[in-house]
Amino acid sequence: MDVDTRLLRYFLAVAQEGALTRAAERLHVSQPALTKQIRQLENLLGVRLFVRSRTGMALTEAGRTLADRAPALLAAWEQALRETRETASRAARVLRVGFLASAANEATQRIIAAFSLRRPGWRVDMRQAAWTDPTAGLADGEVDVALVRLPFPGQDALRVRVLFTEPRWVALPEGHPLATRDQIRFDELWDEPFVAAPAETGAWRDYWLATGERRGRAPRIGAVTDQPDDWLNAIANGYGVALAPESAARFYARPGIVYRPVTGVSPSQVAVAWTPSAQNNPVVQDFVHCCLENTPPPHDQPA
Amino acid sequence: MDVDTRLLRYFLAVAQEGALTRAAERLHVSQPALTKQIRQLENLLGVRLFVRSRTGMALTEAGRTLADRAPALLAAWEQALRETRETASRAARVLRVGFLASAANEATQRIIAAFSLRRPGWRVDMRQAAWTDPTAGLADGEVDVALVRLPFPGQDALRVRVLFTEPRWVALPEGHPLATRDQIRFDELWDEPFVAAPAETGAWRDYWLATGERRGRAPRIGAVTDQPDDWLNAIANGYGVALAPESAARFYARPGIVYRPVTGVSPSQVAVAWTPSAQNNPVVQDFVHCCLENTPPPHDQPA
DNA sequence: TGCGTGTATAACCTTCTGGCATGGATGTGG
DNA sequence: CCACATCCATGCCAGAAGGTTATACACGCA
Structure with missing residues (x-):
């Protein structure tokens, strides 16, 4: 009875989200692919893990049992993996x-x-x-x-x-109205679209959107990037602005982008x-x- | 970093056997398939697990680390599987x-x-x-x-x-010299070829070959079967004889096969x-x- | 030199997985 | 009451992965 850790991850995502559609989104796979994988897991075990309904997927008792144990299984595997790699690098x-x-x-x-x-x-x-x-x-x-x-x-x-x-600055496209200012208050950026990190980075994304310094106002997202190069392009092309450490002004200087100090946000x-x-x-x-x-x-x- | 329990089983088999060829045999896959799987596991982890030589595969330090942890991982999975199924059947x-x-x-x-x-x-x-x-x-x-x-x-x-x-009897092909006897001493069967269970059944196979009652003489294997029907055919066709519980004489009676009591073997x-x-x-x-x-x-x- | 015992590679086939498009069921709001 | 949104399921296709057989290659040994 062989199972992939992938199947367990998929199963856990569905169990936690309570719906294939949302779980598929979180896992970056299509919903039909998830449908098939979950069905396959059920066939493999010979056990119904979910009851389907128009409102989503609810765990059965057996599904609950597996959902309780799966996180420890995944964690144990990750741990073994870490230790193996550590041994290798040490050797x-x-x-x-x-x-x-x-x-x-x-x-x-x-x-x-x-x-x-x-x-x-x-x-x-x-x-x-x-x-x-x-x-x-x-x-x-x-x-x-x-x-x-x-x-x-x-x-x-x-x-x-x-x-x-290190203080956090803001990266702006060259033609931006604020680009000529020597210093910018963060509240002046509240309504600007931001170039953000992907949603799965959680607290990290929030930190660079400075959601804690917005007094409850939701940030506007102009683009989502996960590489420095995409990030620079998105800003230069005017999809939004972004907070960045001061040193980015030296390490990521490029035509079309200017970096300016910001007050009212904590340093990085x-x-x-x-x-x-x-x-x-x-x-x-x-x-x-x-x-x-x-x-x-x-x-x-x-x- | 997703891994299949199959990969872990393969890895463990190679680690224990110390050679791809023997491990492949034990796992019932071909040796090239194992070669590929082990290499894939190494690539997946980014770690060399074995040093290859003409004499076989020896674990590296990192391989040793993984080999130490893998059995617990597999056991934990099996346990979760059992509990899940038990919950399902109870529900x-x-x-x-x-x-x-x-x-x-x-x-x-x-x-x-x-x-x-x-x-x-x-x-x-x-x-x-x-x-x-x-x-x-x-x-x-x-x-x-x-x-x-x-x-x-x-x-x-x-x-x-x-x-x-239940006493153990012996199943013989109809024409066998001992087939007409009312009772047979086990030592008279020592040199007969036996129809045996597959090697992976370990103690089970040994028990039905009665290796413990042979005073150290190795049994002769005439055929290996893993289903009642194959077993009956092998005996009827004269590939060998086999011990069987007395009740087999009633439940597995068939033309061409006779069952006779045996002395000198423990009951089942x-x-x-x-x-x-x-x-x-x-x-x-x-x-x-x-x-x-x-x-x-x-x-x-x-x- | 030929053989036995190792592992690696090549060519091929089948199965699995994922993606897209679409269907069916069921509420919900104008 | 119909159009729409929200679920999950299905059909079809392309690419990846696992398996098999045949074969190559390295080495120790009689």
């Missing part, structure tokens, strides 16, 4: 470092150099993560340690140390993060120390 | 009963009738198991309770009550078995009581 003397585009920026060079001095036999494998994964691969076990920006979903399950903070925090299981990995800890020693002050307190 | 008021061909024989009718009286609202779903599964579906969660013969592999993980015992035990998790399932316990009350004596002690 090969490779430290896998994930980073978000424009996370630590110029500090990165210094950190790597310092780490190379401290661990001469080790190689550093830098991996840039897509924006859809604000943990930069840490959640999947793709990397041992990551340079990230706070806050992000799942942050509580990881160990985090803040390295420094750059941090180094690792998994609890790497707490006792001396190489990871060495890297963390190199981060702390090669970035400007406010990195005393854990976040 | 539908169906008791799924597995049985081996010729397990309880004539007693079966009485047991079912008694159970129907005790649990009027319930339906009994009888499922005959293939000989390749001496647990009659209990191990996979296909059934809630099973009528089996002892001993079988995995018996210790289940709850078992012996119902009665017929038992009812259930999983530890069904220990508190009152319906299963009712069925067990019906078994005990509708079979001849020696069912006082748990086996």
Whole structure:
């Protein structure tokens, strides 16, 4: 009786959403594909998991039983996966470092150099993560340690140390009325369309839309992108504006886009993060120390 | 990162056998198929799990890590599967009963009738198991309770009550020199070719070859079968002889085959078995009581 | 040199999965 | 009362994946 973790993920999504249509959306597959997969899972087990109705899909008792156990199964698999990868990188003397585009920026060079001095036999494998994964691969076990920006979903399950903070600016298309101003109040941007991160990034998306600083007004979404390049294009083409760390003005300068300081939004925090299981990995800890020693002050307190 | 339990099973088989060729045999797939699957698993994880050599496949450190965790993952899945199916059958008021061909024989009718009286609202779903599964579906969660013969592999993980015992006889082709004898000593059969169960049935196969009563002499295998019909044909066609419970003489009588009593082999035990998790399932316990009350004596002690 | 024991590759077939378009059932609002 | 929105199910097609057989390649050994 062989099952794919994919089937379990699909099943859980339907169980949680209570409807094929919404679950399909969340999973980025078409609704007919989900219909077929769920039916196949039921056939495989020989058990009806849902009762169908016009209002959606409701779990049967048996479905409830499976839905209760599936999350632990998936988590156990993820855990085994992480540990396997960690063993591999340790055996090969490779430290896998994930980073978000424009996370630590110029500090990165210094950190790597310092780490190379401290661990001469080790190689550093830098991996840039897509924006859809604000943990930069840490959640999947793709990397041992990551340079990230706070806050992000799942942050509580990881160990985090803040390295420094940086003001958030706004990126505007060149011809925008506000583009000539030296400084902009955030409330002036409330009604602007924003270029946003995909919905599945949750708290991350909200943070860069600054929903907390809008006094309850919903943001307008002009476009959704998940890569730096798409993001820049969307802004340059006038689909919307976007908040970005100050350093983006240097690292993502491009004709057609201007960056301006914004008041009234909290600064962005750059941090180094690792998994609890790497707490006792001396190489990871060495890297963390190199981060702390090669970035400007406010990195005393854990976040 | 989606994985199939099949991939984990394949991986474990190769890890345990230390060679693709032998593992492929055990898994009943071709060696090239296994080669591809293992490579795919490695690509999926981005980790080398084995070092290849002419002498076989040796686990890497990372492979060792995964091999240590995989059995628990598979067991957890099997457990969830069993519980889900059990919930389903309980909700539908169906008791799924597995049985081996010729397990309880004539007693079966009485047991079912008694159970129907005790649990009027319930339906009994009888499922005959293939000989390749001496647990009659209990191990996979296909059934809630099973009528089996002892001993079988995995018996210790289940709850078992012996119902009665039955002498083992021998089934011979009609023209066989011993076919005219009233009674046969087992040592007279030591050099006969036997019709055996498939190798993967382990202790079950050994029991019906009576390897324990051969004083260390290896049995001769004349044919391997996994269905009653094949088994009867193999014997009738003279590929070998086979031990069988006395009742087979009634239930599997057929021209070309004679059954004769054998001395020097222990009797076969017929038992009812259930999983530890069904220990508190009152319906299963009712069925067990019906078994005990509708079979001849020696069912006082748990086996 | 030929054989046995390993793994890898090639060519081919079948099954599975996903996407799109569409159908059927059932409420809901103008 | 009809048009529309919201569900899930079905049919059809393309591409990917798993399986099989035949064969290649590497090596130790008689």
